[in-house]
Amino acid sequence: MAQYKVGVIGATGAVGMEMVRVLHDRKFPVGELHLFASERSSGKKIATPFGEIEVELFSVEAAREMDFVFLAVSGDFATEFAPQIAAEGGAIVIDNSSAFRYDEKYPLVIPEINPQEAKKSRLIANPNCTTAILAVALYPLHKNFGVKRAIVSTYQATSGAGAEGMAELENETRKYLAGEPVKNEIFAHPIPFNLIPHIDKFQDNGYTKEEMKVTWETRKIFGEPEFKLSCTAVRIPTFRAHSESCTIETEKPITPEAAREILRKAPGVKVVDDTAKLEYPMPLNATKKYDVEVGRIRASLVFEHGLDFFVCGDQLLKGAALNAVQIAELLV
Amino acid sequence: MAQYKVGVIGATGAVGMEMVRVLHDRKFPVGELHLFASERSSGKKIATPFGEIEVELFSVEAAREMDFVFLAVSGDFATEFAPQIAAEGGAIVIDNSSAFRYDEKYPLVIPEINPQEAKKSRLIANPNCTTAILAVALYPLHKNFGVKRAIVSTYQATSGAGAEGMAELENETRKYLAGEPVKNEIFAHPIPFNLIPHIDKFQDNGYTKEEMKVTWETRKIFGEPEFKLSCTAVRIPTFRAHSESCTIETEKPITPEAAREILRKAPGVKVVDDTAKLEYPMPLNATKKYDVEVGRIRASLVFEHGLDFFVCGDQLLKGAALNAVQIAELLV
Numbered sequence: 001m002a003q004y005k006v007g008v009i010g011a012t013g014a015v016g017m018e019m020v021r022v023l024h025d026r027k028f029p030v031g032e033l034h035l036f037a038s039e040r041s042s043g044k045k046i047a048t049p050f051g052e053i054e055v056e057l058f059s060v061e062a063a064r065e066m067d068f069v070f071l072a073v074s075g076d077f078a079t080e081f082a083p084q085i086a087a088e089g090g091a092i093v094i095d096n097s098s099a100f101r102y103d104e105k106y107p108l109v110i111p112e113i114n115p116q117e118a119k120k121s122r123l124i125a126n127p128n129c130t131t132a133i134l135a136v137a138l139y140p141l142h143k144n145f146g147v148k149r150a151i152v153s154t155y156q157a158t159s160g161a162g163a164e165g166m167a168e169l170e171n172e173t174r175k176y177l178a179g180e181p182v183k184n185e186i187f188a189h190p191i192p193f194n195l196i197p198h199i200d201k202f203q204d205n206g207y208t209k210e211e212m213k214v215t216w217e218t219r220k221i222f223g224e225p226e227f228k229l230s231c232t233a234v235r236i237p238t239f240r241a242h243s244e245s246c247t248i249e250t251e252k253p254i255t256p257e258a259a260r261e262i263l264r265k266a267p268g269v270k271v272v273d274d275t276a277k278l279e280y281p282m283p284l285n286a287t288k289k290y291d292v293e294v295g296r297i298r299a300s301l302v303f304e305h306g307l308d309f310f311v312c313g314d315q316l317l318k319g320a321a322l323n324a325v326q327i328a329e330l331l332v
Numbered sequence: 333m334a335q336y337k338v339g340v341i342g343a344t345g346a347v348g349m350e351m352v353r354v355l356h357d358r359k360f361p362v363g364e365l366h367l368f369a370s371e372r373s374s375g376k377k378i379a380t381p382f383g384e385i386e387v388e389l390f391s392v393e394a395a396r397e398m399d400f401v402f403l404a405v406s407g408d409f410a411t412e413f414a415p416q417i418a419a420e421g422g423a424i425v426i427d428n429s430s431a432f433r434y435d436e437k438y439p440l441v442i443p444e445i446n447p448q449e450a451k452k453s454r455l456i457a458n459p460n461c462t463t464a465i466l467a468v469a470l471y472p473l474h475k476n477f478g479v480k481r482a483i484v485s486t487y488q489a490t491s492g493a494g495a496e497g498m499a500e501l502e503n504e505t506r507k508y509l510a511g512e513p514v515k516n517e518i519f520a521h522p523i524p525f526n527l528i529p530h531i532d533k534f535q536d537n538g539y540t541k542e543e544m545k546v547t548w549e550t551r552k553i554f555g556e557p558e559f560k561l562s563c564t565a566v567r568i569p570t571f572r573a574h575s576e577s578c579t580i581e582t583e584k585p586i587t588p589e590a591a592r593e594i595l596r597k598a599p600g601v602k603v604v605d606d607t608a609k610l611e612y613p614m615p616l617n618a619t620k621k622y623d624v625e626v627g628r629i630r631a632s633l634v635f636e637h638g639l640d641f642f643v644c645g646d647q648l649l650k651g652a653a654l655n656a657v658q659i660a661e662l663l664v
Contacts, residue, residue: 149634153485153577155527155566169525170509177506193501193570194616195487197577197628197642202607206588206630215633230633230640232577234487236568238525245485245529245564245577256538275534284526296529298538301547301562302481308562310529 003031010072011035014163018321019070024049064090075099086123093123094324101125108220111326112268113139118330129319131217137294137311140266146251149228159240159315161186196235241283243312249303256297281312335363342404343367346495350653356381396422407431418455425455426656433457440552443658444600445471450662461651463549469626469643472598478583481560491572491647493518528567573615575644581635588629613644
């Protein structure tokens with residue numbers, strides 16, 4: 001079996017570290033693993049499931065030597081370097097930033113939904129965490145019942161702001177409980193025992209970019225430029241699993257039973273919906289799991305044909321690292 | 333000015349204590365204040381803004397001596413005793429439980445919306461916290477634009493489960509951060525850094541009773557038995573302000589500007605919606621405030637005429653004690 005040279009850029013961040021774990025866990029055919037970072041981190045030795053690896057200073061030339069490069073860095077970095085790394089003769093690049101997601105030239109892929117797109121380019125965009133977690137559950141329902149509109153409210157973990165976001169939640173919560181003043185650097189406001197209905201920049205239409213990402217990306221991944229989806233994105237004081245409350249109106253009649261049957265067969269989805277046993281999706285259980293949990297499935301009270309449901313998925317896994325590695329798996 | 337004999341039953345709980353504070357803060361014409369409780373608490377001396385008061389053992393006879401009785405106790409207690417206290421010659425009773433809310437014989441009142449109902453009975457029901465916080469913002473929009481349907485997802489604080497709920501959040505969070513095992517007694521699952529999409533009992537239709545309360549109570553308070561509202565109620569690790577994400581479809585065209593203008597004039601509502609200044613409703617700011625904050629107002633992406641918005645209000649104030657005292661104010 002072929003072995004590949006694999007590079008991870010931004011390997012010291014929360015998503016980058018998770019990518020290395022997922023590559024190992026899923027037995028991706030890694031021949032050589034190279035971790036790239038900026039000068040600040042290069043030379044550091046990092047413990048990985050592949051053994052201790054020394055972080056290398058990033059250069060386009062070194063990255064182009066790889067077969068696959070995973071980018072877990074800022075959009076600015078990706079905009080500058082990803083096309084150079086992917087250019088003919090270089091590596092296949094899977095980019096976790098939003099830099100290329102809305103550019104028609106580049107595919108935006110969730111392997112359970114539009115795997116056929118992955119082979120169309122050497123540079124492939126990995127979707128936003130909130131989109132990926134919702135879409136694996138929404139798409140099978142859309143395919144079977146025709147979703148006319150979707151209304152989404154999110155409960156997003158601090159991991160969406162990286163390791164620093166999680167650290168701010170933990171450290172500031174300690175201070176809060178000690179009666180000390182609470183600060184905020186990563187988030188716009190203090191996060192302990194609070195929520196913040198604001199993620200990413202505000203757009204002219206009053207939505208945040210995070211909210212519009214869910215609309216834009218769902219449209220592109222589903223291949224339906226007019227798909228109707230409205231999102232409210234809210235940061236809550238949890239660590240690394242995102243939850244989402246979703247109401248859909250469908251073209252065809254839909255029942256909770258029929259929806260559950262479809263979702264039980266859907267890849268990447270686990271139906272957790274036994275209210276008698278108090279089983280429903282929660283960050284406590286969805287954390288560090290590959291599958292997105294779906295539950296609280298019930299007939300909507302406001303649409304003739306409609307459904308309310310609740311999803312919960314690990315932001316660093318299906319929301320980032322897992323989906324990226326799954327894209328690479330389509331191409332080996 | 334007339335002075336009244338006022339009794340609070342369940343005065344040692346989170347809502348009961350808040351009722352006493354609100355009575356004082358709003359200068360309700362209290363001539364005598366009597367705090368009633370069970371044997372366990374009777375005889376205790378409690379510091380209140382009215383001075384130290386000794387808790388009296390509850391009896392129907394003693395309660396009937398009052399002009400107004402606020403009930404901040406369980407539905408079972410209310411079912412048994414509230415009608416006896418309110419019977420001709422007794423006190424006017426304002427009950428915070430759900431015991432009488434869905435009974436046509438008893439009014440369910442939010443003073444900003446249906447004050448005229450308060451005088452129709454000597455026993456008046458105070459609405460569910462989530463309903464009250466949403467309805468003060470939803471009703472003015474409904475009156476002006478005609479709400480065809482409303483889709484609500486909540487972010488509910490632990491105060492909804494009383495002082496014990498808040499204590500469980502604080503104590504178990506300390507344990508979590510100390511690396512100790514985390515337990516749950518008040519909530520169905522551990523609450524630190526988690527969320528629980530389950531509040532009150534599950535109903536046959538898959539909704540929880542908490543979710544159905546919002547639908548049933550909004551219908552009764554608005555006087556529209558067919559009003560279309562679907563709710564997902566979620567407990568999150570915050571202390572005492574509830575937030576709600578709401579999407580509405582309206583009969584008439586609606587713009588964010590027109591909605592803001594209406595809401596700025598609406599009693600009980602404060603428009604907090606300046607995204608350039610990072611101002612939006614949050615528990616951090618809405619806690620201990622009388623007004624419900626409304627913000628993140630924007631045109632819905634899924635309805636021809638529709639709006640998305642976010643509300644945040646203090647669960648113990650507009651969600652309970654404040655609304656109860658406001659009802660009494662209608663009757664002095």
